[in-house]
Amino acid sequence: MRFTSKKGLLLLMGLIGIFLTACGNLQNADLSGNTSSNTASSKSAAYQITGTTDGSQYSALLSDGKYKVSSSRGLTVDQNSNNFNVASFEDGLTTISKQQFSPDKYAFQEGQYIARTTANSWLKRKSSSNADGLNPEDNKQTDSNKRAPIYLQQILEQDYLVHSGSTYKLDGMAIGLGMNSTDYYQKVQYGATFKTTISRADQEKQGKEMAQKILARLRQKKELANVTIVFGLYEQAANDSLVGGTYFAQAVSKSGTTLSDWTSLKQENGVLPVVNNEKAINGGDSDSFNNFKSKIQSFFPNLSGVTAQVHYENDSLKGMKIKITTQFFGENEIRSFTQYVGTAASRYLPANVPIEITISSVGGMQAFLNRDSGEKDFYSHVFSSY
Amino acid sequence: MRFTSKKGLLLLMGLIGIFLTACGNLQNADLSGNTSSNTASSKSAAYQITGTTDGSQYSALLSDGKYKVSSSRGLTVDQNSNNFNVASFEDGLTTISKQQFSPDKYAFQEGQYIARTTANSWLKRKSSSNADGLNPEDNKQTDSNKRAPIYLQQILEQDYLVHSGSTYKLDGMAIGLGMNSTDYYQKVQYGATFKTTISRADQEKQGKEMAQKILARLRQKKELANVTIVFGLYEQAANDSLVGGTYFAQAVSKSGTTLSDWTSLKQENGVLPVVNNEKAINGGDSDSFNNFKSKIQSFFPNLSGVTAQVHYENDSLKGMKIKITTQFFGENEIRSFTQYVGTAASRYLPANVPIEITISSVGGMQAFLNRDSGEKDFYSHVFSSY
Numbered sequence: 001m002r003f004t005s006k007k008g009l010l011l012l013m014g015l016i017g018i019f020l021t022a023c024g025n026l027q028n029a030d031l032s033g034n035t036s037s038n039t040a041s042s043k044s045a046a047y048q049i050t051g052t053t054d055g056s057q058y059s060a061l062l063s064d065g066k067y068k069v070s071s072s073r074g075l076t077v078d079q080n081s082n083n084f085n086v087a088s089f090e091d092g093l094t095t096i097s098k099q100q101f102s103p104d105k106y107a108f109q110e111g112q113y114i115a116r117t118t119a120n121s122w123l124k125r126k127s128s129s130n131a132d133g134l135n136p137e138d139n140k141q142t143d144s145n146k147r148a149p150i151y152l153q154q155i156l157e158q159d160y161l162v163h164s165g166s167t168y169k170l171d172g173m174a175i176g177l178g179m180n181s182t183d184y185y186q187k188v189q190y191g192a193t194f195k196t197t198i199s200r201a202d203q204e205k206q207g208k209e210m211a212q213k214i215l216a217r218l219r220q221k222k223e224l225a226n227v228t229i230v231f232g233l234y235e236q237a238a239n240d241s242l243v244g245g246t247y248f249a250q251a252v253s254k255s256g257t258t259l260s261d262w263t264s265l266k267q268e269n270g271v272l273p274v275v276n277n278e279k280a281i282n283g284g285d286s287d288s289f290n291n292f293k294s295k296i297q298s299f300f301p302n303l304s305g306v307t308a309q310v311h312y313e314n315d316s317l318k319g320m321k322i323k324i325t326t327q328f329f330g331e332n333e334i335r336s337f338t339q340y341v342g343t344a345a346s347r348y349l350p351a352n353v354p355i356e357i358t359i360s361s362v363g364g365m366q367a368f369l370n371r372d373s374g375e376k377d378f379y380s381h382v383f384s385s386y
Numbered sequence: 387m388r389f390t391s392k393k394g395l396l397l398l399m400g401l402i403g404i405f406l407t408a409c410g411n412l413q414n415a416d417l418s419g420n421t422s423s424n425t426a427s428s429k430s431a432a433y434q435i436t437g438t439t440d441g442s443q444y445s446a447l448l449s450d451g452k453y454k455v456s457s458s459r460g461l462t463v464d465q466n467s468n469n470f471n472v473a474s475f476e477d478g479l480t481t482i483s484k485q486q487f488s489p490d491k492y493a494f495q496e497g498q499y500i501a502r503t504t505a506n507s508w509l510k511r512k513s514s515s516n517a518d519g520l521n522p523e524d525n526k527q528t529d530s531n532k533r534a535p536i537y538l539q540q541i542l543e544q545d546y547l548v549h550s551g552s553t554y555k556l557d558g559m560a561i562g563l564g565m566n567s568t569d570y571y572q573k574v575q576y577g578a579t580f581k582t583t584i585s586r587a588d589q590e591k592q593g594k595e596m597a598q599k600i601l602a603r604l605r606q607k608k609e610l611a612n613v614t615i616v617f618g619l620y621e622q623a624a625n626d627s628l629v630g631g632t633y634f635a636q637a638v639s640k641s642g643t644t645l646s647d648w649t650s651l652k653q654e655n656g657v658l659p660v661v662n663n664e665k666a667i668n669g670g671d672s673d674s675f676n677n678f679k680s681k682i683q684s685f686f687p688n689l690s691g692v693t694a695q696v697h698y699e700n701d702s703l704k705g706m707k708i709k710i711t712t713q714f715f716g717e718n719e720i721r722s723f724t725q726y727v728g729t730a731a732s733r734y735l736p737a738n739v740p741i742e743i744t745i746s747s748v749g750g751m752q753a754f755l756n757r758d759s760g761e762k763d764f765y766s767h768v769f770s771s772y
Contacts, residue, residue, distance in 0.1 A: 048685075050726035051725040057721060060726075062685050065684065066685060070716070087771050090716060094717070108722065110716065110718060299451065299452060299453055300453050330455065330456070330496065331476040332444075332476060335446075336446030336494065337453070339445065339446065340453075343437035356769070365750065381756050384477055385629075385630065385707055386474055386695040386705070
């Protein structure tokens, strides 16, 4: 958890003014835009990709001698925000994109077509001075159930390109919309924080309408008239959640301005061990984790914590991220522990599921183990120095 | 470097009172000992090892239901100490041990035969109240060249066991002696710090005499009368060094109390890029690193630092640990960068050498790449969350 809170602090300290978010949460949302008139498909300058792919990850395009970051990449910068939302919003959109744009064929580029000023105006409330705002007009109510909440918290564009002659040409795009399940607001500036809870049904209704509007706007750009555009609707986890949110709907537009055929996605994130008599998403997986946990704690008493994030799709476990916090200092103690964790993980944790295990002390990461999808054994590495 | 300084802080805060060191540097060195009368070879209780080995790493013995930490593990706890010394002192002794005690045959256990009180009295100066002190008597001089310095800074025992029937039996031991190249001292309590420089010749002379004394003391114990004991002499790096020290001599005693046949070890550690017109240990390796560095910096401008620790034995490069510090935040930016680093590392960095590359932001480690000895491709992993 330390990792997260520090990352949060960093975002607060360093990034205000760089990233975009709904204006309900960002005081100074009117950032000067660099209008990023993209030319990826019109230049024949030196293109390069970051490396070859085995088909499971994208290669990224390096153009004009640089890796281009997205001008519209949206992060939540308010103090209470949940950084897990930031990571899983982006990772999840990439995962959705892989179904449509195979990494074997497509190279990745961060979104270059929605300019920063544009995304910013979309994220703000609709008003007389901001006709393009996707969030509803302020109805001047402050009561939790009467006010018009900020539905859309963040927006993300990803570009997918195909090799064409000596250059790369835009052929696909993915747009993620981060929908608030809880909208945090103040009644007076610097005042107490209140919440408006937004139902899944409302998130879905609002998200689909917004996606429809965005599609129509994007199709007006000549370069985007005929590219395949994938939309994903993401439910933001609450600020106090120990996992990020999940995608709950997706739709594909091959051409035209009508977005129909939405597909529901059944994804769930959870934390193990469960506490306060809560129920695990899957009791068997929870038992497996508890066996693993008690086994390693019985032999190595100097452990401060063993927790896991679990991710489910259509009720099956799709991955575990386990964090082990230690009070170890000796190199051989870490090596021995890492070896033992590998043995215990193979024996007790669910098979055929990707599992990442990090072993950290307060000084940083000491070791890690990983088993990718389809692999039988854990790869392990202990960090060391000369 | 952050990692290190925080680890240092931690050691200061949490560990004073646990570990042992020469009394010249530890104020409160008289720790109550747990006398650790070891019984690893006499009990038939449940033994278990931490996992199977591929022959490159030891399996560690778990006995009495626990991983046993060494009672005499020696760490330097004074404020200015160099934590790289702590890690490489321990790792280096394990490496020396592998030549004598093959990981295929031997299991590892942290030192259990030199009790904490014993090691502590050995590390202190010889005096009327401490006849066993290995460091010289205080000659009451405070002048840098006239005083008797603390030669021995830390001591480490490692045990190596063979499977015997239903149990494990001690069959080998390794003893590391950490010899100061610079002894830091105060003329008055809480006063300014002064230094006495100790030549390699003096370190070697003193270290060999101390090893001889230790051998004679160990052979008096019945359980140690006939085990093979390996000694390693380690030169501590200065407190301001960005790498740890190296082992410079080793000797093996199969039996008896005479230690002869010392073998010199030619090891060197360095840092890249070299600064202040210093000369790299090997110009070609330095050029390779600089090519790699400038290549990744040209495509990814948001890098704060790219540095490497290099380790040489008999003038050949034996390994590189590269630390890259970034200002990245997006998941895909990290993934793309990691892929590109793998491409550039394969192309520009020296072949056939183990290389570890960590990619960190101030929030912690974001990704890492590793190529072990004999491998062609880099393994890479990007840390993520749900």
